[in-house]
Amino acid sequence: MVRHGVEKGDRVVIYMPMIPQTVYCMLACARIGAIHSLIFGGFASKELSVRIDHAKPKLIVTASFGVEPKRKVEYISLLEGALARVQSKPDKVLIYKRPNLGHVPLAPGRDLDWEEELAKAQYCKCVSVPSDHPLYILYTSGTTGLPKGVVRPTGGYAVMLNWTMSAVYGLKSGEVWWAASDLGWVVGHSYICYGPLLHGNTTVLYEGKPVGTPDAGAYFRVLAEHEVAAFFTSPTAIRAIRQQDPEAALGKQYSLKRFRTLFVAGEHCDVDTLEWSKKVFKVPVLDHWWQTESGSAITASCIGLGNSTTPPPGQAGKSVPGYNVMILDENKEPVKAKTLGNIVVKLPLPPGAFSGLWENQETFQKLYFQKFPGYYDTMDAGYMDEEGYLYVLSRADDVINVAGHRISAGAIEECVLFHHAVADCAVVGQEDALKGHVPFALCVLREGIKTEEKKILEEIVERVRTNIGPVAAFQKGIFVKQLPKTRSGKIPRSALSALVSGKPYKITPTIEDASVFKHIEEVLKKN
Structure with a gap:
């Protein structure tokens, strides 16, 4: 990157699948103070072009192919389609050619071959940056108008991730951790790449799916083979496994001797899915709640701080230290326990939370802080019980007015x-x-x-x-x-x-x- 003029503050768009080279790129950007914008590998050309135009990268890094259960994803043709649309073209495109998946031609003068560049690479010192220097821009899905690029400050994020690995997830350094997400989402940034590595944990990078690669026993195999201590997935993934293998018969052949905690997030986890997971995995199953904007848990059962591993069913934990979560009604007044309302966070937000939206501060203020002055509006709806457990029920706009x-x-x-x-x-x-x-x-x-x-x-x-x-x-x-x-x-x-x-x-x-x-x-x- 440095050889091709990438400097502190420059943007690098990474459009790659779930492979180690994607993590290497993220870490390389962090080392030299470049701001990475990782774009989920499945995005089509139009969405990709909107994000490229907004981030204005000096360099784009991509791979030749991604692998899905029934097809190859042709990254180069998707990227070419995007570059044909953009106003802001990158100086260079660095391409990692995945072995045994087919040939891709390089565009002379623009494209760089990963292996050739690696052979010429020189040792590079870490570049110092202020603590509020943007580490990355992460575009949230379903954006309309100007893209919503969440900006993550470097220093607070590193401190918060390192702390959560032990306080929230209960891990000791040296143990194996697996977050079954995608690097293109916030869970991937926080808990496949940066969090475990900062805390000294081995991180599992999995390109497959919960089912179909090859079957509903895949997660159990990975947990067993890599002796995973704690695992993070979504309720959707668990429901997919259960739909195909209701008794988890395929999972029973594996010994999960090191496995001790399963964490779920990404959507509300219904009690039935939670109970099935406990029965099948034979470990505590803990729901917790956070957002792209927060970068880590807003509410959780912080097992490293001695919180219960058997909280009431249906809850998503209590406020994580640093977050003051409250429930307000439409008149901005706090509501009684167990009353449905708007979930908000009293300002200030703790270290690690987003510092803005990339080149879109007007939306940042209007969207998150205007409706409830003095609070961050999560735009989620739910209630709190008398003990402070939060029950997240849906997005605020998913409340049906009957x-x-x-x-x-x-x-x-x-x-x-x-x-x-x-x-x-x-x-x-x-x-x-x-x-x-x-x-x-x-x-x-x-x-x-x-x-x-x-x-x-x-x-x-x-x-x-x-x-x-x-x-x-x-x-x-x-x-x-x-x-x-x-x-x-x-x-x-x-x-x-x-x-x-x-x-x-x-x-x-x-x-x-x-x-x-x-x-x-x-x-x-x-x-």
């Missing part, structure tokens, strides 16, 4: 997922002439379920009525083969809400399989 009653989509999903036949579900608001909106469930059944769908829906409706009450007005649902999800496992609720209401909807570029929307449309027509 005839003036604010009903959490997450609370209804919890009831739906409790049914033994349901593997996954999404509850969204469907427009209703009388009540404004009513909850509508899209359910995915487990493999091999023979019960009639009508009967399953009746049982779910009854459970919601018992647990949440008639006020939820929940009566409608359909059964589909799968749900549309972003590559980070999030459900596009606003698009689904528009779809079930018969309105035009937008499919964002982060959706993994856009054809699922057509399938849902067909099921809706039949019903």
Whole structure:
């Protein structure tokens, strides 16, 4: 990088798969004070071009191919498509050619070969930077208008990550840690790359999926082979394993002798998935909650500080030291315990949290700090119990207004997922002439379920009525083969809400399989 003019403060876009070379690039940027912007490897040309134009990188680093369960991802053609659109072209493109996956030609004068450059590389001293120097820009998904590039300051982030590895996750240096995420997301930045390495932990880098590479036993194999002590994944990944292998029979052949704690985050974890995980993995399973903006946990069971490993089901922990989490109503007033409201953090934010949005300070102020002055608005909804445990139910915009009653989509999903036949579900608001909106469930059944769908829906409706009450007005649902999800496992609720209401909807570029929307449309027509 230095040989090609990359200096402190320059941006480097990294567009690469889940391979060690991606981590090497991140660490190289950190060493010389360059600001990396890692872009998730599955992004198509248009989204990639928007981010390149916004970051204005001096150098782009990419790989020849990515590997998915049924296909190769052609990074070079995706990048070429993006570069054809951009105003701000990089000086050079550094390409890592993955062995045994096929040849890619280099563009003369622009492209550099990874192995050739490595052979010429000189030793490079660490470049000192101020503690608030940006380490990276991470673009959050579903951006409209100016891209939302979260800026992470270097010093506070390093201190916070090192502290959380022991305080939150309970690890000693020398132990093996695995965060089953992607380097392109915040979990990958914090807990595949920087956190474990700062704390002296071996970090597992896994290019596969929870299922299909080759089967639902893959996670168990990795945990056993690498003697992982603590593991971090998403509820979506666990539900995928359970859907294909309800008894976890494939996992039983592996001995997980070093494994002691499983952490989940990324979305609300329903109690049924939590209990299944405890039974199958035979370790404490702890939900915790954070955001791209925070960079690490906002609430958690800090087991390194002696917190309980058996907290109440459904919670996502208590405020992590440094975070003062509160629940406010729409009038900016604190609410009573167990009352649904807006989750906010009293300012100031602790070290490690974002310091701004790249070249977009106006949105930074307006989006996060305007609605609740003196607080950071997480834009999530939930409640706190008397003991200070937080229950995150949904994004604030996922609260369904049913005839003036604010009903959490997450609370209804919890009831739906409790049914033994349901593997996954999404509850969204469907427009209703009388009540404004009513909850509508899209359910995915487990493999091999023979019960009639009508009967399953009746049982779910009854459970919601018992647990949440008639006020939820929940009566409608359909059964589909799968749900549309972003590559980070999030459900596009606003698009689904528009779809079930018969309105035009937008499919964002982060959706993994856009054809699922057509399938849902067909099921809706039949019903």
